[in-house]
Amino acid sequence: MTDIIDTGTDTTTDRETLLHNAIAECDPAPLLMSMVHATGDTGLLEEFGARLTIEEPGNHYRTGIRPVTPPGTYPDDVVADIRARAREILTPDLEPELDVPGDELFRRMATVCTAQRVDAEFVPILLEQAGFTKDRRHVPAIVTPPADFEVIVIGAGMVGINAGIKLDEAGFPFTIFEERDDIGGTWHRNTYPGAAVDTPSHYYSYSFELNPNWSKYYPTGIEYQSYLLDVVEKYRLREHIRFGTRVRSATWVAEENRWEVVTEDRAGTVRRHRARAVVTALGMLNAPNIPDVPGMDGFAGTVVHTAEWDTELDLRGKRVVVLGTGCTSVQVVASIVDEVESLDVVVRSPHWLVPEKTVGGEVPSGERWAMAHLPYYDRWFRLRTYWFASDNLYPLPRIDKEWAATHLSASPANDMVLNTALEYLQKSFPDRPDLVEKLTPDFRPYAKRIVKDPGFFAALNRDHVNLHRASFREVTPDGVLTSEGEFIPADVIVLATGFRLQFTTAIEITGRDGRTLAELWKGGEDPRAYLGVQVSGFPNLFVTAGPNAAPNHGAGHNITGEEQVHYLLECLQYLLENDHAAMDVTQSAQDEYNRRVDEALDKTVWVHPGAEVSGYYRNSSGRAVVPCPWRLVDYWTMLREPHLEDLVFLPKEQGGN
Structure with missing residues (x-):
């Protein structure tokens, strides 16, 4: 992202003043991590970590030699000492001695940064979500996608933009159809007074495109839309997007092992397109x-x-x-x-x-400077933001x-x-x-x-x-x-x-046996999918923001969107590497997955709210159709690669190409 922070004239004195202000205003935890990166001195972890209260499993927090502080916070004297040490160590425009740490060192750093226990199972997702590593591919990209392997993405909101970026990076030809006149989805539509994101700015963004320039800790709708516009410009996505174009239907053509997608533009012109795969990126809440x-x-x-x-x-x-x-x-x-x-x-x-x-609070100018200039400060700040808004909250909706x-x-x-x-x-x-x-x-x-x-x-x-x-x-x-x-x-x-809750049922999507998704899902009243992404009988259809895929205990739509885009790319790459035309999930695998979903949801307030309650989480029969029952780390792990035992593959010769 373009640095829009006013750093003053380019003199040593000005940079030193900016650094001084940054140290005074920074969150001490990512500041300490920045000091470790700057110096390579991991002894700082032992020195300050020994003075913190680290949460242990089964306890709200464990009392050590220090007074108990709220979870994840640093005592005042530790904060003062970190700032004092930072003034000794940090200099303007320094080059870090430590870049991306190895897994074990990273886990130690994350434990001190959060002042909570961070187990090894969280390391891969934290490395990704903090922006230290890009997507970790499971299927090696040996085969280059051919020119006729066209992918159609429906919707140019947060997930559609993400899908376009990752498809482009992987070499897949693709087109995004967007009914409105610009990108942004929710944030293009919602312009009411006070429109804002209720997930923190520094986390509610792409893990591969951190933004140091957020003006508020919770972004306004206008600022978030501006962020998305900047991302689209950076990745030159507009040339792939057809605005003012509504997708009317998508039909699986068995003879070709392709989807026929019918669109209509503002002038009423109807066109037919062929695609190997279709990605729906409409969100679930898109009809007033x-x-x-x-x-x-x-x-x-x-x-x-x-x-x-x-x-x-x-x-x-x-x-x-x-x-x-x-x-x-x-x-x-x-x-x-x-x-x-x-x-x-x-x-x-x-x-x-x-x-x-x-909420509504502005990010101090010193901290904004730190986001852009202190080594890895922005990534550790994002890690802390994610940590305290994610699986730490997992127990809250569960019923004792x-x-x-x-x-x-x-x-x-x-x-x-x-x-x-x-x-x-x-x-x-x-x-x-x-x-x-x-x-x-x-x-x-x-x-x-x-x-x-x-x-x-x-x-x-x-x-x-x-x-x-x-x-x-x-x-x-x-x-x-x-x-x-x-x-x-x-x-x-x-x-x-x-x-109104809609899971892509506003579009007539017809699968292998001639049934539409709307029929199968009873008009959207009872949607069920495998991993919240695939539906049996609909080969090479990938539904994002699908049923039982929302992280309702915490975090945000951005992480599940990234997970689902990662998964669909792994699936498409697997088809290429193994010379298949298409994949479909078996009905038995989908049924078993949903059995486990319902079993897990039966232990939550989403199914047993304590009183009769209406809302979009549940359908008219009381089934929770929106929340994902798993921890974010569990769902992230499920979507790392296709589970071959749950899938069937259509060979190329069956469809001729």
């Missing part, structure tokens, strides 16, 4: 959920869904009603509260909200049956989240027990997505803001009638009601 409320069409004011925001809409001095209380709603409310005359928030079912001090029998929370670990959220709620409204009651969910934490508060609770404390625990019963020309019988006058209605 517009509630069917009587009278909506007769409203005299403006109705806008957050996914279809009118950037010309002026809310100043308007009476605004917002429907919804998920991530989008809280961002909108916090963002527009100072503009409107009145703001009424209608909440059918509240979410658990937790405080996050860095004895505990859950007598508690709303699912386990002692889940109870910590509940108590954190309750304490934050009560502190936010010390004199408003009515709001505390309205905003307290009746289901276990993690049954729905945990929301990080960007200022929503503060907005609800304003005199011109009202909260209604209700839903819309009817819309009249001049306002809204709630399900509780209350009338709210309005000039603008904002629908922060999210998206």
Whole structure:
């Protein structure tokens, strides 16, 4: 990525000042790792690691000779000593003595960096996700993809861009079809006030394309879209993307062992394409959920869904009603509260909200300089960000049956989240027990997505803001009638009601036996796949963001997208190396995989939420169709290479080419 940090004039004095500021503002843990890289002195690990509290399995944390500190943090005196040592050791524009460490040294460094125990099984995924190593290929690229091995990617969002980059690097000819006018997917669509990513900036990005220039610890939608645009420009992907082009259907042609993909552009021109493989990169939440409320069409004011925001809409001095209380709603409310005359928030079912001090927080200029200039500082910062947002959280949605029998929370670990959220709620409204009651969910934490508060609770404390625990019963020309019988006058209605869950079923995809994916998945109501990627009967179709593939306990869509792209490339390369035309997963392997998925999910709050709860995680029968039940390290390992015993291969001679 292009360095946009203003480093001043190129003089030694200025660089020394920048370094001094960086040392003062840096996170001490990656700063210490940068010192190890700069000097090659691994004795620093023993010196400072001995003064930390390292977490042990089975305990929240282990008390050593030092007082117990929150997990992953450094005591104040250790922080002070690291900064003092850094001022002695580090010089501007130094060359590192230590580059990528070996696995065992890396594990030791990761243990000290996180101040937690890091076992060997995490080393490969951490090396990749921190940006130290590129994709580790299992299938050797001996055969160059032929010119007729065309791959079609549907969608130019985060995963579609990733797929295009990796297909290009591997030499596969490919085309990306994108219905909208530009790349970005979610971040091109969502331009509502306050739109932001609720996963940390320095992790919610490609592991192979770290960005030292994030201005905030949690990026705005605009900044994230800018990052994606820069990536597309760097890798020259636009020449492969056909914008304004909708994929209408994809049909497997058995005689050719190819897919026929039908597209339609904005002019109505229909074209047919042949492809050896098809990759769907549509995401699972891409169709706005517009509630069917009587009278909506007769409203005299403006109705806008957050996914279809009118950037010309002026809310100043308007009476605004917002429907919804998920991530989008809280961002909108916090963002527009100072503009409107009145703001009424209608909440059918509240979410658990937790405080996050860095939501909206700016990255200090010194730390941004460190990201770009201190040896490997950005990679260790990313590693820490990933570590504390990933498998550390895996126990939280899991149910302890004895505990859950007598508690709303699912386990002692889940109870910590509940108590954190309750304490934050009560502190936010010390004199408003009515709001505390309205905003307290009746289901276990993690049954729905945990929301990080960007200022929503503060907005609800304003005199011109009202909260209604209700839903819309009817819309009249001049306002809204709630399900509780209350009338709210309005000039603008904002629908922060999210998206309808779709697993590629909006496209007619027809497999080997003539059945469509929509039929097989009952219109998307019961989607099932193998590894969340392949579907029996649909050769060389790779579904990203597929069923039971979302990392709902932590991390972000970016890691599962990278894993799935890695897997599909391993599959395609295997076909080339072994002279096969196509691969398909066996029905028995898919059934067994889903049996294990359901068995594992049965131990989570996603299946047993503690109360009746609606949301996109589950279908109408209560089956959890979105979450992946495994740890991220487990799912990452599953997708390293194709499992040949689960697959069948179609020979080239069967299809003629």
